[in-house]
Amino acid sequence: MILRLLNRACVLSGSVRLKSTLSTFFDEMGKSGIILKSATTGIFENLALEDWIHDHVDLQNRSMLLSWRNSPAVVIGRHQNPWQECNLPLMRRLGIPLARRRSGGGTVFHDFGNINMTFFISKKKYDRHRNLKVITSALKALRPDLEVAATDRFDILLNGHYKISGTAAKLGRTSAYHHCTLLCSVDRSVLSSVLKSNTSEVIKSNATPSVPSPVRNLLDVDPTLDSDTIMNAVASQYSNEFGFDGPVITVDPSHEALMPGIHKMAQDLQMWEWIYGRTPKFSVCSSLVVDDVTVKLDMDIKNGAVEQCAMEIPEDWLPSEMVNEFTSALNGSKYCPNEAAVLVAAFTRTVSVTADVAEKIHRLCAGVVSVM
């Protein structure tokens, strides 16, 4: 097989007439297949780009491949619980953002060593195995003795054991997209520490769970398999499989004129109500130790907000009226450490308490916040 390397990248912004959008540009191109590469490394901009293409580009007689990479981020599936899936306090300390995508599936960690690929097509021709075959064939064309294969769960395994790719998908009105990751040179120590929740044992939820798997980078088995080499190989194989050719087009998702509405889509994906508020209803049941005293905490969280909060605290440590005031302060608030801390601080200012009680409330708050 002769690999045609698609070096002829074409940067889109310069070549589009005024009043043309990306969608009309594709229609005018007249090609049945298009390969795109994102110019940005922001997770929200890239997720918005996927959604924009899905909503606006006519995919009935056309298929598209988009490849993209992000600066470090954790991405959860549409119906997942972030408190169950990842270590939120650690992510905050490391400055790693959390995103919720619109497709289903499990939680993944992205950084520059991970390639994301999105296959856009009509609902009728939606075929994930065909898409994954593009990737495994491309890898085998680069390194014929590489043992990579897709599973029934649409993972790609290396040597029959290590996961190098996970898949998720979304079906819309008439079109669909299937996207997957590909681990080339991801920071595995960060990956394993952020994808390990610090509070999953205290959470009871029916959110879709992730299936943890041992992972490996392609670079670990072959140091010459870098992201660019792999992206070019996949693009070439995609063209072979879907029977067309053309340059890889670089798209900049910050171009609002080219993609009207994309900026708002990226903003919507960053809203607390979407990222945390869309978490399916769950309950938290935890035993905290504060000042050698055991505090039993029970909370119901709906739409990311505390629907109900109850605490069992020894009466001699903190009087029950104080406990009731504390739990009332939290009711209806966002299940969020900053918000809880602010509310409790405000509450201690409004009630007259001794310094000793104020200190206890402060430490109790720290305990409660530790599960957020």
Add this chain to the structure above:
Amino acid sequence: MAMCTILRCASVSLTSSLPRLSNRNALTPARLLARTCYKRALSTTTRFCAALKFTDKHEWVRVDSGVATVGISNFAQEALGDVVYCGLPEVGTKLSQSDEFGALESVKAASELYSPLTGEVTDVNDALADNPGLVNKSCYKDGWLMKMTVSIPEELDGLMDEAAYERYIKSIED
């Protein structure tokens, strides 16, 4: 239960539709025929209709006492595969016809759900939270998704009845 029917009947008076015959060249026999035919449109809108109606997105609707129950068809649940999660709207959500109201996650993908009618959500099937598989096992009965009011009853006329839906499925399967 009283059946409320609205009959709309438009008839064109024959005398007013007769063309003027003074201009011999103006009308060919075919055109003459077309203009003298009158159209009578018959429309029946039932507020209390227990038959299933279907959308082309494979949702079904059953209206009972002004409340519409919504679910997905057998064709849809088979195509989806095992449903693992049902993302449904809040009670009180106002929906226009074709608005996205939620998503079903299955082994296949997260599939968006589109409202068959315009109205307000009055109830969602809480049983699906612990047992999303009901959508596969009993899509027309226990696997119902939500109930809503019917703001625009005429929208029901635009939906397919069971026979039309069966024909529609056959046409897309081919």
